Amino acid sequence: GQQLNQSPQSMFIQEGEDVSMNCTSSSIFNTWLWYKQDPGEGPVLLIALYKAGELTSNGRLTAQFGITRKDSFLNISASIPSDVGIYFCAGQLRGGSQGNLIFGKGTKLSVKP
């Protein structure tokens, strides 16, 4: 089946640092979504992107829909402790069934020891 390659798999953050993560695919997507999941809870939608090249912010979070429609990036500026969790990208494949999102495997953010 179709896959999204999400990287990095995990990373450690220190308060105040900027964080970047991305999702790539060999297929074209109509939509990119970014979610955050805290332990034991359901994912929460952070940002939705619908147009190639679109750059959208939500507070300290900024996400971009890649020009090729095959990738997306999420940046977190000036990270704070509550940013820890797992971040998932999800995409609606062009020509795919309505509502059948494909999810990346997640990027786990932890605090530097």
Added chain:
Amino acid sequence: SQTIHQWPATLVQPVGSPLSLECTVEGTSNPNLYWYRQAAGRGLQLLFYSVGIGQISSEVPQNLSASRPQDRQFILSSKKLLLSDSGFYLCAWSVRAIETYEQYFGPGTRLTVT
């Protein structure tokens, strides 16, 4: 505003026992509904989705089934649980509209099969 509920929050069941997980959505009508399973805190696997009452599509052949007896109610069931059914089960909803893909997740049910 819309809210989505799942229950129970946690469940421990022996192998071979039946299962029924419930999901309800409030504050919207005619939603698309989804069941996902998440293993080991990663990777959401779509199990079933529904575009209306009685309309269920299965994504993965398995030991589970789903039903939608009411517009805003989605139920995940099994007649006999397997050890491999353990995991975190998430229900989600989306607006039923063309080119609207945002899905909103419930709090999840942690299922442990012993």
